[in-house]
Amino acid sequence: MSKINILLTHRDADEFETFSHGESEFVFTKIRSHGPSQILDGSIWIFIDWVLDDMAGLELCRRMRAGTKTASAHITMILEDGNIANRKRALDAGADDYVVGPIDRRGVLDRILALNPSMTTQYVSDNLEFGPLRINLSSYRTFWGDNPIDVTPDQIRLLRFLAENANRTLTREEIIIGLGKSEEQIDERTVDVWVKRLRKAISSAGGGNPFRTVRSKGYVFEI
Numbered sequence: 713m714s715k716i717n718i719l720l721t722h723r724d725a726d727e728f729e730t731f732s733h734g735e736s737e738f739v740f741t742k743i744r745s746h747g748p749s750q751i752l753d754g755s756i757w758i759f760i761d762w763v764l765d766d767m768a769g770l771e772l773c774r775r776m777r778a779g780t781k782t783a784s785a786h787i788t789m790i791l792e793d794g795n796i797a798n799r800k801r802a803l804d805a806g807a808d809d810y811v812v813g814p815i816d817r818r819g820v821l822d823r824i825l826a827l828n829p830s831m832t833t834q835y836v837s838d839n840l841e842f843g844p845l846r847i848n849l850s851s852y853r854t855f856w857g858d859n860p861i862d863v864t865p866d867q868i869r870l871l872r873f874l875a876e877n878a879n880r881t882l883t884r885e886e887i888i889i890g891l892g893k894s895e896e897q898i899d900e901r902t903v904d905v906w907v908k909r910l911r912k913a914i915s916s917a918g919g920g921n922p923f924r925t926v927r928s929k930g931y932v933f934e935i
Contacts, residue, residue: 715754718820719743719785721761721772728817738821745772750890751873756785757824761813762792770805777806780842781876788823790815842875843935844919856919863913870906874923874933883930907931 716738720728728740741750743758745766758776762769773789776782789802790813802810811823838850846855847868854861854868863871873890874882882890884900911923924932 715739716824717741717752717754717756718759718824719756719782720759720820721764721769722759722815731817731821733825738824740817740820743772743776745775750892751869751876752781756782758782758785758787759790759815759820760787760807761790762798770801773802773805773807780840780878786827840872840875842878845871845875845935847872847875856914856917859917859919861913861917861919863910867906867910867913871910874910874931875935878933878935881926881929881932887930903930 714736716736718728718738718740719725719742720740721743722728723742725740725742730740731738743760745764760769760773760776764772769789773787776785776787786809787807788809788811789805789807791798791802791810792813794812799810809827811819815823838848840847840849844857848854849868849872852865852868854863854871861871869891870887873887877890884903887903887906888898888900907923911921915921922934924934926932
């Protein structure tokens, strides 16, 4: 079953139930100013309200379009009215589409199904690049420059999550949640073991040590 990630700024987004349709599973997640907190496998649809509590919806749209994880997502701005100037501003900020709100779970699903969610296959890339780091998701191969990095599939997921949040301090808890392991009984110190092994693998591939430990906080992956 294919997964379709729906990210919304809607205040109740975290309470929206997953929806199954044919061979697709639609999963709802509330999005905040720093972007998605988890690895997103599958296609991505983003719905951003025009007015937010901590920033303008247009600014969040720009961030999502520029973000590593969300650059190729389908973004819809939810306008407060049909003002033509605001429609243009939304598209100029990087939105693919716009709709006049308010909009709820049913409205979001109707919108995606009307546009045909199968079209989102064009938004999924097997090849991810973060500076000298390259990750191929289909072949489970990673490279630092031209040198292969000897890592397991689980380590690739960890490396991908850290790279997608490069230059940002991540706590051990955020790393566990980001890998989708929050429901497992994992000691936070286990993260230290994961990072230690990843450091060794990257160093052996000529990448030095891109990890910076932030005392009492967590880690920063610097690219």
